[in-house]
Amino acid sequence: MTASDLRVAVTVALLAGYALLVPVVGFFTASAAFLLIHMSFLGVRKPVWLIAVTAGLLLVAWAVFEWFLNVPLPHGMIY
Amino acid sequence: MFDLIIAGMGDAFEPMNLLLVFAGAVLGTVFGATPGVSATLSMALLVPLTFGMTPVHGLSFLGGVYCGAIYGGSISSILINVPGTPAAVATMLDGYELTKKGQAGKALGGAITASFFGGQIGVLVLLVAAPLVAAAALHIRSAEFFWIVVFAMSTVGAIGGGSVTKGLIAAVLGLILGAVGTHPFTGSLRFTFDLPALYEGFPVIVGIVGLFSISQVLYLCHGRGMDKQIDIPTIGSLWPGWAQIMKVKATYIRSAVIGTFVGLLPGAGADIASFIGRNEAQRFSKNPEEYGKGSYEGVVGAEAANNAVVGGSLVPALTLGIPGNAVSAALMGGLLIHGLLPGPRLFTEQAGIIYPFILSLFAANLFFALAAFGGLKYLAKVVLIPQGVLAASVAVLSFLGAYAYRNMMEDVWLMLFLGVVGYVLRRTGFPLAPIILGIILGPLAESNLERVMTIANARGMSAMQYFMSNTITVVFMVLTVAALIYSVVREIRHHRSGKTMLTEE
Numbered sequence: 357m358t359a360s361d362l363r364v365a366v367t368v369a370l371l372a373g374y375a376l377l378v379p380v381v382g383f384f385t386a387s388a389a390f391l392l393i394h395m396s397f398l399g400v401r402k403p404v405w406l407i408a409v410t411a412g413l414l415l416v417a418w419a420v421f422e423w424f425l426n427v428p429l430p431h432g433m434i435y
Numbered sequence: 436m437f438d439l440i441i442a443g444m445g446d447a448f449e450p451m452n453l454l455l456v457f458a459g460a461v462l463g464t465v466f467g468a469t470p471g472v473s474a475t476l477s478m479a480l481l482v483p484l485t486f487g488m489t490p491v492h493g494l495s496f497l498g499g500v501y502c503g504a505i506y507g508g509s510i511s512s513i514l515i516n517v518p519g520t521p522a523a524v525a526t527m528l529d530g531y532e533l534t535k536k537g538q539a540g541k542a543l544g545g546a547i548t549a550s551f552f553g554g555q556i557g558v559l560v561l562l563v564a565a566p567l568v569a570a571a572a573l574h575i576r577s578a579e580f581f582w583i584v585v586f587a588m589s590t591v592g593a594i595g596g597g598s599v600t601k602g603l604i605a606a607v608l609g610l611i612l613g614a615v616g617t618h619p620f621t622g623s624l625r626f627t628f629d630l631p632a633l634y635e636g637f638p639v640i641v642g643i644v645g646l647f648s649i650s651q652v653l654y655l656c657h658g659r660g661m662d663k664q665i666d667i668p669t670i671g672s673l674w675p676g677w678a679q680i681m682k683v684k685a686t687y688i689r690s691a692v693i694g695t696f697v698g699l700l701p702g703a704g705a706d707i708a709s710f711i712g713r714n715e716a717q718r719f720s721k722n723p724e725e726y727g728k729g730s731y732e733g734v735v736g737a738e739a740a741n742n743a744v745v746g747g748s749l750v751p752a753l754t755l756g757i758p759g760n761a762v763s764a765a766l767m768g769g770l771l772i773h774g775l776l777p778g779p780r781l782f783t784e785q786a787g788i789i790y791p792f793i794l795s796l797f798a799a800n801l802f803f804a805l806a807a808f809g810g811l812k813y814l815a816k817v818v819l820i821p822q823g824v825l826a827a828s829v830a831v832l833s834f835l836g837a838y839a840y841r842n843m844m845e846d847v848w849l850m851l852f853l854g855v856v857g858y859v860l861r862r863t864g865f866p867l868a869p870i871i872l873g874i875i876l877g878p879l880a881e882s883n884l885e886r887v888m889t890i891a892n893a894r895g896m897s898a899m900q901y902f903m904s905n906t907i908t909v910v911f912m913v914l915t916v917a918a919l920i921y922s923v924v925r926e927i928r929h930h931r932s933g934k935t936m937l938t939e940e
Binding site for chain 2: 360363364367368371372374375378379383387390391394395396397398401402405409413417421424425426427428429430
């Protein structure tokens with residue numbers, strides 16, 4: 357197993373964990389956790405990238421789905 | 436037809452619709468320009484945004500995305516020698532050479548003008564041809580339609596880039612997925628594994644997001660997230676000037692026509708069109724030796740062809756429900772969500788939706804061109820996004836899309852499952868587009884075959900006897916066999932010469 361195969365396998369596991377977490381803690385919390393863990397795992401270390409991308413994507417997801425389209429995302433225990 | 440076009444203008448060019456077309460064209464350009472995000476993926480990620488829109492708004496937005504994404508791929512091809520989409524691989528050959536000579540602006544301008552012109556020709560053909568094809572298609576009988584669909588599936592192997600065997604296997608995989616759900620005639624459940632999410636059949640949009648987005652997320656994880664330092668070269672003036680444009684006007688026109696025709700064919704997409712467009716441009720060129728060393732004409736030849744595919748590919752997709760490539764299949768997924776069944780009736784029963792949509796594509800081409808001329812400096816920044824950021828973001832957007840389709844977590848799991856399957860298939864050299872075509876075309880072929888069997892039974896014939904009694908059916912049967920023979924011969928020849936054609940999307 358090469359390093360890139362390992363990265364793919366870990367990513368599959370992270371995606372499955374993400375899907376398990378969404379109904380429990382809510383879409384936004386689970387997505388934030390997934391984004392931060394997955395990006396750092398892939399070697400994105402600059403806090404600017406990590407925070408800006410996580411905050412930006414969640415904001416867009418909230419604005420588009422919950423506010424503009426009125427499609428409620430799973431909220432779970434946290435949000 | 437003309438009254439319908441005039442009536443459609445009101446809805447197409449109404450301010451809110453134009454705003455959405457503009458948003459779609461800009462988002463499409465940005466996504467398309469991002470290396471690793473193909474036009475199909477852009478569409479798959481942005482279809483969910485249309486769930487809550489009216490059909491005209493939603494489709495016009497997606498039309499903008501389609502046109503923008505096919506154009507956008509050229510930006511990264513020209514600037515950093517990495518194709519933004521597979522459709523822009525041919526653009527790279529001359530585009531990046533011009534950049535190396537410090538003429539990035541000239542190449543980018545050539546790509547914008549060619550994409551705009553090719554796109555408009557394609558849409559013009561769509562506007563004129565689609566209603567005629569639809570009118571003729573109303574008279575197609577079940578037996579004929581069944582064989583048209585079978586023929587479309589068989590050309591996947593003949594036209595697609597890679598191995599014919601693998602293309603056909605992928606098509607059969609798609610047919611199997613297409614058989615999932617409630618049987619159209621008996622109502623019994625097939626291959627549903629007791630999952631309520633599968634009762635209505637395999638959800639096309641979830642399939643597209645899984646196969647294209649999640650498999651791409653996994654591909655993006657091959658490299659580490661932040662490897663190389665990328666520098667955007669200086670761009671300079673974008674407008675190539677009328678003199679330059681008029682000098683190669685024949686190439687603009689020739690490639691636009693080629694692209695439109697390639698788009699009409701099932702199984703061939705913008706990636707193949709751009710190569711054919713560039714090859715033909717070189718064959719007719721006064722300066723063929725410049726090709727590959729930074730020929731403006733080469734950029735135009737590729738870019739006019741790939742954007743012309745948009746209009747061409749929508750002709751069979753809208754009139755027959757047979758998408759020519761994966762992007763138009765994704766757009767068809769968007770149609771289905773709004774309860775619109777692609778087919779000839781779209782042009783009579785849903786004329787109030789379909790004409791505004793087609794007309795809005797003219798605006799889409801204009802908008803990506805204006806956005807590119809006005810803001811290319813800023814659009815080009817997307818090439819700086821690290822792969823790790825891209826992978827994680829695409830994953831989250833895919834989750835959003837798969838969930839929001841029906842508010843079901845089961846769809847997210849289906850998406851992940853297909854994503855892993857799609858990744859394994861891509862690693863082993865199987866193309867993904869035929870799978871999507873199979874999911875869409877399988878039920879279409881089946882319901883027509885069922886009808887044929889009922890009719891044939893009533894007349895005391897076998898289905899085969901019934902098929903043989905109809906000339907059009909026989910023609911398509913012969914064409915199907917011819918396409919398969921051609922594919923096999925081509926495959927054998929490729930094996931002997933040991934070279935492969937282009938890679939598929």
